[in-house]
Amino acid sequence: MKLHITICLLLYGLLSFSQGEVQEGSRKFNSNERSFGISFVSNGFGLNYKIGRRIDGTKKLLFDFDLGWFRHPKEIKIKSFESGNKFVYGKLNVPYNIRASIGRQKVIYEKLDNGSVSIQYFLLASIGGVILKPIYYSVITETGLVEQKFDITEIHSFSQIYNRSSFFKGVDEITFVPSLSIKAGFDFDFAKNDDRIHAIDAGFVFDAYLTEVPIMATEKNQQFIFTVFVTYRFGKTTETRLN
Secondary structure (H helix, E strand, O other): HHHHHHHHHHHHHHHHHHHOOOOOOOOOEEEEEEEEEEEEOOOEEEEEEEEEEEOOOOEEEEEEEEEEEEOOOOOOOOOOOOOOEEEEEEEEEEEEEEEEEEEEEEEEEOOOOOOOOEEEEEEEEEEEEEEEOEEEEEEEEEEEEEEEEEOOOOOHHHHEEEEEEEOOOOHHHHHEEEEEEEEEEEEEEOOOOOOEEEEOOOOOOOOEEOOOOOOOOOOOOOOOOEEEEEEEEEEEEEEEEOO
């Protein structure tokens, strides 16, 4: 909820700052671009790589790639009575989301000078999915500690869990759930130089997975996930001629 409010305030502030700064044929928007980004998402965080190819003076063809980690909304960390370490009770898998997207970006407000902000909107369609890495726990038994996955029929209480096992335990059991997605939002570029990109993207993503994503054993898992995001991007532009 806090991220939703932050995005709304950001959009309002940047739109207000840029009003009246319309200019046709921006030098920057007549260029191609490549950028890297760090994303803060309502259910996690991630990395982004974007390529923009100029179509005309106001439009670009976008190729967009996302890699991110996300969490189930019902995840709660608790502390082991025995070890003092924290873990999420009932968690089955660690999810890593990947997307490859294609779409378009169109200018709304051009930069008037080097101290202003240009605003674009974008719409992307994506294919991808979620990589699921199983979680193992060190479970207290009558014979000692045993490493096993969470089993709601066997592990009746969090007091039976001593600790979460090594991250690398279960790597050989990774599974994949495919998805289709829609990604849309606004791009605010505030770089002072035409050959640089310093921008903030803000918008939403709707992911539709082939099946429910099995993150938790103790909670209902989701097949359709809606998230909002803010991405800080930095990169370069390259000159290209108008047709």
